[in-house]
Amino acid sequence: MIDSIARWRHYFIRIRTNLKAPAQVDYFRPNSLAEALMFAERGGMRIAAGCTDLFPATQQQRLPGPILDITGIQALRGVSRTGNSYRIGATTTWTDIVRADLPPAFDALKQAALEVxxxxxQNSGTVAGNLCNASPAADGVPPLLALDASVELQSNRxxxxxxxxxxxxxxxxxxLQPGEI
Incomplete structure (x- = not known):
């Protein structure tokens, strides 16, 4: 028993000494879209909302460049109806989709939201993050394609x-072009 504890402690210490020191990363969290666009215009920013894929990816590599966290921009969150279409904000979470008052045509999207x-x-992952990762396994893409969805991209231009x-x-x-959100 004591021998196995000593071996475990040695193993634990060896693992701890192999850890890399975290890199210093510039982090920006604007409160308005205008402010976010100003930061995005600088270029090289990694736009983040829910960070459900961004931070787990750091297990293999360091964070890529400065982070532009858009979760503080309330204008980018929520589901609204405009005429004959619905608008889903970039920072709308999958939980927001499930809870939204949407017509039956959106049932597949709600089901996909429950599978994320x-x-x-689901509480932190965003619809836009799911799209911008462009993963072949993105749960939201098939129902949004079936709904004939479009993506609105904004920059200072x-x-x-x-x-x-x-x-x-x-x-x-x-x-997505440089400077766009």
Whole structure:
């Protein structure tokens, strides 16, 4: 028993000494879209909302460049109806989708929202994050494609809208241009 404790302690210490010191990363959390666009215009920013994929990825590598956290921008969160269409904000979580008063045409999206990870992930993971990761396994993409969704991209140069199928250009690749949110 004592021998196995000594071995465990040695193993534990060896693991701890192999850990890398965390890198220093610039982190920006604006409260308005105008402020976020100002930071995005600087270039090289990694836009983050729920961070459900960003932070787990740091197990293999360091955080990529400065982080622009858009979760503080209330104008980007929620579901609203405008005329004959619905608008889903970039920081709208999967839990927000499940709770939203949406017509039956959105049932597949609500079901996909329930399939996104555990409840903790649904509470912080965002629809836009799911799209911008451009993962082939993204739960939200099929129902949004079926709904003929488009993506609104904004920069200091203006706003442009792309069909979701055109926004997703490949595995982990999108049509998001520098300076756009």
């Amino acid at each position: 990870g555990a409840v903790q992930i 203006g706003v442009r809208s792309l069909p979701l199928g055109d926004f997703l250009t490949g595995v982990r690749q999108t049509a």
